[in-house]
Amino acid sequence: MSRVFNPDSAGKERARLSKSIVLALRELMRLTEPNDTAHDLAAFIALALTEINETVETSVAAWEKRGYWVKADRFRLDWEWSGRLGTALRQAVLAEDWATVAGLSAQAGQKLAKVTVPARHRLGTPWVGAWKQLKQG
Numbered sequence: 575m576s577r578v579f580n581p582d583s584a585g586k587e588r589a590r591l592s593k594s595i596v597l598a599l600r601e602l603m604r605l606t607e608p609n610d611t612a613h614d615l616a617a618f619i620a621l622a623l624t625e626i627n628e629t630v631e632t633s634v635a636a637w638e639k640r641g642y643w644v645k646a647d648r649f650r651l652d653w654e655w656s657g658r659l660g661t662a663l664r665q666a667v668l669a670e671d672w673a674t675v676a677g678l679s680a681q682a683g684q685k686l687a688k689v690t691v692p693a694r695h696r697l698g699t700p701w702v703g704a705w706k707q708l709k710q711g
Contacts, residue, residue: 584632591622591629592689594700598622599683600691601701608672610705616667616675617708618701619682623660627653655685667708 595618602615630653634646659682666674691697 584629588626588629588633590697591626592686593691593695594697595619595622595682596686596689596691597695597697598701599679599686602679608670612672613667613705614701614703616663616679616705618704619679620660620663620667621704621708622700623656623663623682627657627660630656655681659685664708667705 598615598619602612602619605612605615630650634649637643637646637649659678663675663678663682666678
């Protein structure tokens with residue numbers, strides 16, 4: 575039997591979500607007033623940050639299995655902001671507190687400042703329908 579290879583690793587998922595968040599932040603900053611698109615963008619950022627937080631444990635599991643406890647803990651600390659910001663942003667979006675959404679979005683943008691998204695990306699518009707998904711649960 576050959577080894578099973580998973581091309582969609584947690585690291586690739588985290589990178590894809592980070593680029594999508596940066597793209598959504600750019601679009602959100604262009605808007606002048608809250609509308610349906612702003613709801614979708616903010617909801618997508620909150621959901622994506624939560625998904626990023628979930629991928630951290632998957633990445634860390636392999637290191638802990640081999641006894642790299644310090645590396646695993648450092649990685650968790652590097653990404654702990656994603657869960658915290660995701661939860662806070664989710665609450666702010668549901669409460670439609672746009673001042674808090676703007677502040678939390680700026681914090682996420684600072685954390686993802688090193689992420690580059692090329693002008694001709696293939697990400698599309700992953701935030702379409704995120705507001706409805708966030709309201710459903």
